[in-house]
Amino acid sequence: MHVPDGFLDAPTSLGTAVVAGGGVAFALVRASRRELDDRTAPLAGLVAVFVFAAQMVNFPVGAGTSGHLIGAALAAALVGPATATLCLTVVLAVQAFLFADGGVTALGTNLLLMSVLAVWVGYGVTRVFLAVLPRRPGSVPFAAAAGALVSVPAAALAFVGLYALGGAAPIPLGALVTAMGAWHVVIGVGEAAITFLAVSSIIAARPDLVHAARGRLPVLELRTPEPVA
Amino acid sequence: MGSGPGAHLHVEGTSRLHTVPAHAKLVGLLLFVLAVVSVPNEAALVLAALLAVAVAVLLSTRVAARHLLPRLAVETPFAVFAVVLPFVAVGPRVQLGPVSVSEAGLTAAVALLLKGTTGVVAAVAFAVTTRPRDLVRALQHLRVPDPLVLIASFMVRYVDVIGGQLRRMRVARASRGFDARSVRSWPVLAAGMGALFIRSYERGERVHLAMVSRGWSGRLPVTSPLAARPTEWLVVLGPALAAVAASVGARMVP
Numbered sequence: 001m002h003v004p005d006g007f008l009d010a011p012t013s014l015g016t017a018v019v020a021g022g023g024v025a026f027a028l029v030r031a032s033r034r035e036l037d038d039r040t041a042p043l044a045g046l047v048a049v050f051v052f053a054a055q056m057v058n059f060p061v062g063a064g065t066s067g068h069l070i071g072a073a074l075a076a077a078l079v080g081p082a083t084a085t086l087c088l089t090v091v092l093a094v095q096a097f098l099f100a101d102g103g104v105t106a107l108g109t110n111l112l113l114m115s116v117l118a119v120w121v122g123y124g125v126t127r128v129f130l131a132v133l134p135r136r137p138g139s140v141p142f143a144a145a146a147g148a149l150v151s152v153p154a155a156a157l158a159f160v161g162l163y164a165l166g167g168a169a170p171i172p173l174g175a176l177v178t179a180m181g182a183w184h185v186v187i188g189v190g191e192a193a194i195t196f197l198a199v200s201s202i203i204a205a206r207p208d209l210v211h212a213a214r215g216r217l218p219v220l221e222l223r224t225p226e227p228v229a
Numbered sequence: 230m231g232s233g234p235g236a237h238l239h240v241e242g243t244s245r246l247h248t249v250p251a252h253a254k255l256v257g258l259l260l261f262v263l264a265v266v267s268v269p270n271e272a273a274l275v276l277a278a279l280l281a282v283a284v285a286v287l288l289s290t291r292v293a294a295r296h297l298l299p300r301l302a303v304e305t306p307f308a309v310f311a312v313v314l315p316f317v318a319v320g321p322r323v324q325l326g327p328v329s330v331s332e333a334g335l336t337a338a339v340a341l342l343l344k345g346t347t348g349v350v351a352a353v354a355f356a357v358t359t360r361p362r363d364l365v366r367a368l369q370h371l372r373v374p375d376p377l378v379l380i381a382s383f384m385v386r387y388v389d390v391i392g393g394q395l396r397r398m399r400v401a402r403a404s405r406g407f408d409a410r411s412v413r414s415w416p417v418l419a420a421g422m423g424a425l426f427i428r429s430y431e432r433g434e435r436v437h438l439a440m441v442s443r444g445w446s447g448r449l450p451v452t453s454p455l456a457a458r459p460t461e462w463l464v465v466l467g468p469a470l471a472a473v474a475a476s477v478g479a480r481m482v483p
Contacts, residue, residue, distance in 0.1 A: 004304065004307045004341075004344075004345040004348060004349070005262050005265070005266055005344050005345055005347065005348025005349075006265070006266050006340060006341050006343070006344025006345050006347075006348065007307070007341060007345070009266070009267075010263060010266045010267035013263075013266060014263075024377075025374075028374055028376055028377070031376065032376065041376060041379040041380065041383075041437075041447075042379075042383055042433045042436045042437040042440065043430060043433035043434065043437065044376070044379075044380050044383075044433075045379060045380045045381075045382065045383020045384055045386075045387065045433065046383060046387060046391070046429045046430060046432055046433035046436070047426075047429065047430065047433070048380050048381075048383070048384045049383070049384050049387045049388050049390075049391045049429060050391065050425060050426050050429040050430075052384065052388060052391075053388075053391045053392055053394075053395050053425060053429075054422050054425065054426075056392075056395065057395070057418055057421070057422055058409070059409075059412075059414075059415055059418055060409050060410055060411055060412070060414060061411075061412065069422075078426060086376060086377060086380055087380060089377065090377060090380045090381045090384055091384070093381070094361075094364075094381065094384055094385065096352065097255070097258075097352065097355065097356065097359075097364055098238050098356045098359075098361060098364065098385075099238070099300075099303065099356065100300055100301075100303055100348075100349045100352035100353045100356060101303045103262065103266075103345065103348040103349075103352075104258060104259055104262050104348060104351075104352055105259070105262045105263050105266045105348065106348075170318055170319050170320055170331075170333050170334070171314075171317055171318050171319070171334075172317075172319055175317070193415060193419075194415065194418075194419050194422070196419075197415060197416050197419030197420065197423075198419045198420075198422045198423045198426070199423070200423075201419065201420040201422075201423030201424070202423040202426055202427060205423070205424075205427055206427050206430075209426075209427065209430055
């Protein structure tokens, strides 16, 4: 769900745009140093398309309703946080300009919440869990799921904070925190489940593609059997 | 064919808005919506007038309503929020027919509906008259950093390809009797998502190799630079200037 135009006042929208711009600039520098080179720009583009497409897969919850993935923590675990920020930035911008999904003046707010905050909070939590869990590829889906679980309510609570700064109507803040927090914990559980299942299936097929699994894959060695005399 | 996620984003036409260069339209769109958002919430009439301006711009594209109306539906969740707002907001209450609602909440709800709708209408007017490829050129012209322009160009180029892949996977699942009804279907859907990631990534590798073998140097070449004439700037900045004037006016005359 994207913030539309007019939800936050103009100063808050501009302020979040500046902060989000700083976050994206940091991701650009970091991605070019550590994750991307000109070689992988097409890869990042295709990952952006994947995130966009993955958001269109509907996961039925029952009673006729369904939800979809936000994908911030999933992208961070798969391609690294800086590249994930860039990919989600492009996805959100294209959604705002070509699909009218999310206001164009709220683009800074949406970027800050989803492509900066959700990605880095998710990645941070994933890293903490990776440090604690056993150094096996099998730990990676759990860590990614934990990142997804935390990233969704974190973004929702950050939105409540922004709403307290520049929201349009006086809603009792405590009630808003409870409602948004509780609801997004539920969404976070779904996000964590999907992230776990998706990362597991990728780890099973192509563990070398998962950024969070780097350094914990078995080193393959070439063995030639002794020639039989 | 043609029913992928990228279909019907842009509708061919010959209207004034179709022919204006994309970067000018993008600047005009941003300034217009920013000015609309900066109008004080109490000035509902000014906001309604600006919504009328946005609708007039959208109608001037002469794109058929069947292309436009489904696009406006993205606003629905926030329309629901706006309807709830007067009941949950605090402050002095006013009587509205049989129910008592928060005055501040009611003002905010009306303003949110008007501003949000204006934003969606203006963005749809931009989207239906701008080819996705031209959006990428506009971003490049406006000095957006190269990696972002590159990612955006690959995204608009491959969104139909990957969308088609997604659709074929759905058809393949359905033809094997799969019916996503409950949480029990999640492992299958998520595994499909994993497969889609691997396919996208491997396609990215192939695309990159194909580009390198054709002399890719790391930068998108600018083949035909965008340039807007003063009259074209006037066309796209007209609504924005009107909105700025309205916003300033609404602040001066409370």
